[in-house]
Amino acid sequence: MSTPLARRLAMDILRRTLDNNQDLQAAVDDVLTATPNGPDKGLATELAYGYLRMRGRIDFLLGQLLKNPLQTSPVLKRILGVAVYELLFLTRIPDYATLSWAVNLVRERFDPTMSRVANAVLRSLVRLGRAVYHEDYYRTKSVGHAGFLAAWYSCPQWLVQMWLDSYGKDQTQAFLQATLQAPPLGVRVNRRHVHAETLRQSLHPLSHAKLEWGFALTQWPELLPEAVAEGAATRQSLAAQKIMDAIGAEHWPSPVLDACAGRGGKTYLMSELGKEVWASDVNVFRLKQLKTEGARLGFDVPVFRTPAQGPYPLRQAPRTVFLDVPCSGLGVLSRRPDIKWKRTPADCAGLVKLQGDILRASAELLPSGGCLAYVTCTLNPEENERRIEGFVREHPKFACLRQAQSDPGDGLGEFFYGAVLRKS
Ligand SMILES: C[S@@+](CC[C@H](N)C(=O)[O-])C[C@H]1O[C@@H](n2cnc3c(N)ncnc32)[C@H](O)[C@@H]1O
Known part of the structure; x- marks a missing residue:
């Protein structure tokens, strides 16, 4: 029997993201591009995201059930892991269906002996019943808090x-x-658009958290695809919008150099606030997408490719440098669960150094009275408050005016850090 389509697609997404280090959403997009919309596409996405979210708990369980967990092939563990995810969390799929595809896939990829092992492990898990849904099971079997x-x-x-x-x-x-948990959908209404006010009023009652022009929604309303297509709205997490609000983006002086602009998520947030923005990044592909975004939203932002460590090819100095720096991404694991299995402490240390180099170049670029704004989507003090403290120690002309961090109680499930500094 061949492996059902959704499981084959999920395995391919996981191979790309875990073995080839592809970004999870890019792997989902690449693998599913040729698959028609429908249940297979939905199930493959759910299996890939769900397995990566729960992989630590699943591996813990497999560690209890396999005879030699450390010697077990990672590919075998992954097949078993996706099957365990189905058994534990997708209760609409009957257990026998899960066991059937998983055992067959192990036989196809390995041999009949391993397929018997797979069968035994999955049946043992089913026999554990409800116990594995309770914290106590893990508390009593793990070492330390x-x-x-x-x-x-x-x-x-x-x-x-x-x-x-x-x-x-x-x-x-x-x-x-x-x-x-998957975070809520985020929308930003383009306040410069002719339909902005009507759209804002339609979204207001549908959202469980909001800013004046930003919303968090549990469902993607029918009216939104059209609003996005005509440039009246942009998908952007409300947590990202809130950090810009918390560090006072509205008050930054123009022109603003957005030196790590990426695809322009925050570039156009600032354009919509009425700022004159210049965008740069090292990634040409992202800058192309930024230009396309500009055409959709009705802004023509000057774009150039430069490393944020400088030197910058500028004839005029910006009055604000905005740094949405490359960071370890530990604040957005709900949206990008692959990061937790890829990131290492050594990566974090390398990023701290890069952030320091980027901050130093921006310090030189800014005139007196200029504003330096810094944002990360991580939860690591070395990249956040300690990074800024270190910078201010090295650069006494800069004073930190405001720092902010997302509130774990806001229900948005994503965590950003921001700081704004002024050069005397
Ligand atoms: C957090 S993302 C920016 C997201 C973007 N501001 C947005 O809101 O959509 C960080 C960006 O930094 C860029 N980057 C990485 N290293 C860089 C460097 N040395 N100089 C400039 N940009 C860099 C990456 O290409 C990425 O687009």
Whole structure:
């Protein structure tokens, strides 16, 4: 029997993202591009995202059920892992259907002996019944508090320990809890668009959290695709919009150099606020998408490709440099669960150095009275408040005017840090 389509697609997405280091959403887009909309597409996406969100808990369970978990092939563990995800979380799929495809796939990829192992492991899991849905199962079988949190909240232990040391027990638990659910959909209404006010009024009652022009929604309303197509709205997480609000983007002086502009998510947020913005990034592909976004939204922003460490090819100095820096992304694990299995402490240290170089180049670029705004989507004090403290120590002309961090109680499930500094 051949493997059902949705599982084959999910395995391909996971191979690309875990073995070839492709970004999860890019892997989903590439693999599913030729698949017609429908249940297979939906199930493949759910399996890939769900498995990656819950992989820590699933591997913990497999560690209990396999005879030699450390010697088991990663590919075998992944097939079993996706099957365990189905058994635990997709209760609409009968257990026998899951066992059938998983055991057959193991036979096809390995041999009949391994398929018997797979069958035994999955049947043992089913026999454990409801116990595996309770924290106590993991608490009694893991070593130490960090070990328990890592298993139950499905997170690498180094990261749990870093959060415990930096933020304490309660905040760590709130951050971990947030990583287990998909975040709400975020929308930003283009306040410069002719239909902005009508759209804002339609979205208002549908959203559970909002800013004046930003909304968090549990469902994508029917009217939105058209609003996006005509440039009246943009998909952007409300947490990202809130951090820009919290560090006072509205008050930054123009022109603003958006030096890590990417596809322009925040570039056009600033254009919509009425700022004159210049955009740069090292990634040409993203800059092309930024231009396309500009055409959709009705803005023509000057774009150039330059490393944010400088030197900059500018004849005039900006009055604000906005740095949405490359960071470890540990604040957006709910949206990008692959990151938790790829990131290492060494990556974080490398990023801290790059952020320092970028900050130093911006310091030179700014005139006196200029404004330096810094944002990350991570939960790592070394990249956030300590990075800014270190910068201010090295650059006494800069004073930090405001710092902000997303509130774990806001229900948005994503965490940003921001700071704004002024050069004397
Ligand atoms: C957090 S993302 C920016 C997201 C973007 N501001 C938005 O809101 O859509 C960080 C960006 O930094 C860019 N980047 C990485 N290293 C860089 C460097 N040395 N100089 C400039 N940009 C860099 C990446 O290409 C990426 O687009």
